[in-house]
Amino acid sequence: MNKKEYIKGANPYMPLWEHVPDGEPRVFEYNGEKRVYLYGSHDTLKTEYCGTDQVVWSAPVDDLTNWTCHGVCYTSTDGSILYAPDVVQKGDTFYMYAAEAKGSRIMLATSKNPAGPFTNPKLTELAFDPGILVDDDGKVYAFWGFCKQYCAELNDDMCTIKKETLRENVVKHSITPWSPDDGMDDENDAFFEASSPRKLFGKYVFIYSKRYYTHRPQYGVYEDCNGFLSYKYCDTPLGDYKMGGDISFNGGEILPGPDGKNQMSYRWGNNHGSLMEVNGQWYIFYHRQIGTDEYSRQAMLEPVDVAMDKNGRIFVGKITYKDGEPVASEPVEMTSQGAHINGLDARKWISAGYAVHIYGGTKGGYNGGMGGAYIKPVYEKDDNISSPIVDITSNLTVGFRYLQFGANTPKTATADILAKEDLTVNVRVDDYKGKVIASFNMKKGEKTATATLNSSMIGKRAVYFEFLSSSKEIIAEFDKFTFD
Structure with missing residues (x-):
C-alpha cells in the first residue's frame, strides 16, 4: 500500500508544501x-x-x-x-x-x-x-x-x-x-x-x-x-x-x-x-x-x-x-483536477488538501462555519507530504472534483483519517448528498480504515467524504485516501 504513488500536479498544481500566490x-x-x-x-x-x-x-x-x-x-x-x-x-x-x-x-x-x-x-x-x-x-x-x-x-x-x-x-x-x-x-x-x-x-x-x-x-x-x-x-x-x-x-x-x-x-x-x-x-x-x-x-x-x-x-x-x-x-468551476483534465487517478494517493468543497459541519456553511475545518498548511519540502484537513466536526462533507476510476471498478476505498471520536465516514459520489458507495466505521484513536465498495465506479466522478458522529466536538483529521 505504501508503495503507491502520490498524485502530483493536481490543483493546487505545485507541491502542497509550496505557497506561491499572485501567479x-x-x-x-x-x-x-x-x-x-x-x-x-x-x-x-x-x-x-x-x-x-x-x-x-x-x-x-x-x-x-x-x-x-x-x-x-x-x-x-x-x-x-x-x-x-x-x-x-x-x-x-x-x-x-x-x-x-x-x-x-x-x-x-x-x-x-x-x-x-x-x-x-x-x-x-x-x-x-x-x-x-x-x-x-x-x-x-x-x-x-x-x-x-x-x-x-x-x-x-x-x-x-x-x-x-x-x-x-x-x-x-x-x-x-x-x-x-x-x-x-x-x-x-x-x-x-x-x-x-x-x-x-x-x-x-x-x-x-x-x-x-x-x-x-x-x-x-x-x-x-x-x-x-x-x-x-x-x-x-x-x-x-x-x-x-x-x-x-x-x-x-x-x-x-x-x-x-x-x-x-x-x-x-x-x-x-x-x-x-x-x-x-x-x-x-x-x-x-x-x-x-x-x-x-x-x-x-x-x-x-x-x-x-x-x-x-x-x-x-x-x-x-x-x-x-x-x-x-x-466563472469556470474551481476543481481538484486542474491540468489533470480527465480527473485524478483514483488509484494513487490523493491528499485531502486537494479538496474544493469543505461544507456543513456543526455550524453549517463553508468550512463548517467560522472557526471550522481547514486545510492545514505544510512547509516541509517533501513532494509526498500531504496537507490534511483538520478541525472536522460532524456533518462536514469534503469533496473532490474530479477523480478518474477508469474502466474497472475498484474493490475498496482506503483513507488515512485520525478519529478523535467514534465516527462514521460515508463515501458519496457525484454530489455531496449522492449515493453512498462505501462507509468506514471508526473508533476513537484509529488512524486508517478500509471499506468495500458496494457499487460500480468507472469513469470520471466527483467524490465526497461525509463525517458523522454524535459528538459536537472536533471528531477527525483527514489526511489522504485511495481506491484499490
Whole structure:
C-alpha cells in the first residue's frame, strides 16, 4: 500500500508544501524549449502576506502537471517584503518588475534566462501590482494600482512612463476610505488590485481582481467580496475598456443551500492571476486560501474557453453558445483536477488538501462555519507530504472534483483519517448528498480504515467524504485516501 504513488500536479498544481500566490504565467522559449514560467509572490512569512524572496516554477507546455522549481530568482535589495511581480521578454532579455517594500517600490531587474537570477535592479515609476504588456509592435505598456487603476506606455528604458500617455480608471475604482471621492467608483465593477494586461483575438484584455459591493447570490456571495478574477477588453491598449465578465472565483463548488439560497463550499479569499494560452489551450491561473487566513495561498489553474462574437465582444470562462455564437460567460468551476483534465487517478494517493468543497459541519456553511475545518498548511519540502484537513466536526462533507476510476471498478476505498471520536465516514459520489458507495466505521484513536465498495465506479466522478458522529466536538483529521 505504501508503495503507491502520490498524485502530483493536481490543483493546487505545485507541491502542497509550496505557497506561491499572485501567479503571472508566461510561455517563454529558452534553449530551444517552450515552458510555462510562473512568477508570483512567495508566502513564507506565515503570519502576513508574502516573503523576502521570489521563486520561479516552470512546466513543459505539453504537461502542466509536471512542475519544476528553479529556486530563488530575486531577493529584495533591502530585505523588505516582496509583493506580486511580473516578468516579460523583449529581445533576448527578460525583465522582472519586482514589488519591494510591500509593493510600494517597483524595481526592474533583468536576466538572459527566464528562470533568473534577475540582477541590476533599477527603480521604476510604477507602483503596486505592476502588469506589463509588450505589444506586437514592440511598444510596452504598464498597468498598476491598488483600489485605483493606472496605465501608461513605457519609455525604451522600460522603467519610466511617457507622461502624456498616463490614464487613470480604465476600470473604475473600489469604494474605500483612501480612494478619491471623484465619482469614479463602481459597486458592481470595482478595480481592487492584480493588474494583468494580455492580448486575445487582437484585442487588449485587462485581467484584474474585482471587488463586488453588491451581492452575487448565484455564487453564494452575500457580502463585499474580492474572490473574483475578472476582465474587460478594448481595441487599443490604453483606450476605453468595455465590460467583460468574471473568469475565476475561489469559493469552491457552489451549492444550493438549505434555505434555497446558493452557498459557497470553500472559504473565498483574495484572488490574483492571469490568462495564458499554453499549447493551444487557454488557462486561467489564480490562487486560493487554505481556509483560515490569506498567508498560505496556493497556485491553481483551470482550462477556460475563449471566444469572440461577430461584434467583437470577448468571452472568457465557461461560455454559453446559441446557434454557434457565444452569448454569455461565467466563472469556470474551481476543481481538484486542474491540468489533470480527465480527473485524478483514483488509484494513487490523493491528499485531502486537494479538496474544493469543505461544507456543513456543526455550524453549517463553508468550512463548517467560522472557526471550522481547514486545510492545514505544510512547509516541509517533501513532494509526498500531504496537507490534511483538520478541525472536522460532524456533518462536514469534503469533496473532490474530479477523480478518474477508469474502466474497472475498484474493490475498496482506503483513507488515512485520525478519529478523535467514534465516527462514521460515508463515501458519496457525484454530489455531496449522492449515493453512498462505501462507509468506514471508526473508533476513537484509529488512524486508517478500509471499506468495500458496494457499487460500480468507472469513469470520471466527483467524490465526497461525509463525517458523522454524535459528538459536537472536533471528531477527525483527514489526511489522504485511495481506491484499490
